[in-house]
Amino acid sequence: RPRNEVLFFPSELACVEHLYTLPASAAPSASAAPSHSCLCSLPHGVETSFSRFLRHLMSASSSLDLCVFAFSNMDLSRAVLVLHSRGVTVRVLSDKDYIAITGSQIGVLRKAGICVRSNRNSVHMHHKFAVVDGRLLLTGSLNWTLNAVQNNMENILITEEPDLVRPFIKEFGRLWEHSDPV
Amino acid sequence: RPRNEVLFFPSELACVEHLYTLPASAAPSASAAPSHSCLCSLPHGVETSFSRFLRHLMSASSSLDLCVFAFSNMDLSRAVLVLHSRGVTVRVLSDKDYIAITGSQIGVLRKAGICVRSNRNSVHMHHKFAVVDGRLLLTGSLNWTLNAVQNNMENILITEEPDLVRPFIKEFGRLWEHSDPV
Ligand SMILES: [Zn+2]
Ligand SMILES: [Zn+2]
Structure with a gap:
């Protein structure tokens, strides 16, 4: 039975430090191990919408295809960098105009050697x-x-249903082919 | 087997006139009947991402719960008005700040007697x-x-999977309770 899950935001704040060191093989349903060693001031051992999201992301063991309009979240940027350093094949597609904005993490990813592309035309990439x-x-x-993550009412739908995943894989491939390296 | 479908945008342009007069009982998979009577200059008898989307929307026979940050599309506004006039119970939740923007259709819906609410705090309603x-x-x-619809790269995921639909119904109810009439 394929996994289906929905997360709503804004997310509570909690420490996610331990999620960066989880082995990729740890199931996303594994309990949130409290980070006994972390001294930060955020609550520990608390599962939040954001930690669920990050946990699914960090479960990548072979590839991560990312198609996102705005990417400035440093926790998520760190996650992508960790995956890349583990040998996960990361491809990032982002909006041409947003990439140049202050705080965009796209440059950081690119400098780390991650393949980044952006739409070559003026069509807004809003995925x-x-x-x-x-x-x-x-x-x-x-x-x-x-x-x-912290201020807006938002949703993330998570699914393994092939009828839903397949079209996104196909569309990513199509957009990737029609995009230029940043 | 629950319906699962994904639509990508920008959508091609095509006439959707005939979809407003489809009976609610017509299955969304019904073929796009060409509007022989329509004299507009758009292509007829063509199925597009937008016409698929509109077709699913117009299939509502009892209720439509809508939670949308920005609502200025007149074709979609017309769809909601037609459903309301057919006796479908429509509830619209929209972003407090966006409602006041030029071109917003929220005022039109409200004047037609549709229940509209918006978030009472400054949190952005981005659903x-x-x-x-x-x-x-x-x-x-x-x-x-x-x-x-016409210019951006966008996606719409359509599903009847209860594990995905149920959380959205619950979240809508929660947000609706915590919102104020416009
Ligand atoms: Zn900590
Ligand atoms: Zn026409």
Whole structure:
């Protein structure tokens, strides 16, 4: 039975430090291990919408295809960098105009050696979806910004249903072919 | 087997006139009947992402719960008005700040007697989802604007999967309770 889950935002604040060191093999349903070693001031051992989202993202073991209009969230940028360093094949497609904006993490990703492309025409790239290991779709209204996570009413739908995942994989491939390296 | 479908935008342009007069009982999979009587200059008898979307929306026979940040698209506004006139119970939740913007259709809906509410706090209401007859979820990146439909790269995911629809119904109810009439 394919996994189906919906997350709503704004998310409560909680420490997500432990999620960056989780092995990719840890199931997203694994309990949130409290970070005994973390000294930050955020609550620990608390599962939130954001930690669920991050957990699914960090579960990538072979590939991450990311198609997102706005990407300035540093926690999410760190997640993508960690996955890249683990050997996960990361492809990032972002909006041409947004990439140049202050706080955009796209330059950071690119400098780390991650393949980044943007739409070559003036059409706004307004998607916010990710496909993990060609199997798990994360999509919704949430841009990858701090504001979206902490301040906005947003949703992320998570599914393994092939009839829903397949079209997104196909559309990512199509857009990737029609985009230029940043 | 629950219906699952994904639509991508920008949509081609085509006449959707005939969809407003379809009986609610017509299945969304019914073929697009060409509007022999329509004299407009748009292509006829062509199925597009937008016509698929509109077709699902117009299939509402008892209720439509709509939670959308930006609502200025006149074709979609007309759809909601037609459903309301057919006796479908329509509830619209929209963003407090966006409602006041030029071109917003929220005032038109309210004047027609449709229940409209908006968030009472300063949190941005960034959702773009609709639940048809408490059964069919339409959600994605697409705001209900002309720009989103015709110019942007956007997605709408359509599903009857209860594990995905149920959380959105619950969240709509929660937000509705915490919102004020416009
Ligand atoms: Zn901590
Ligand atoms: Zn026509």
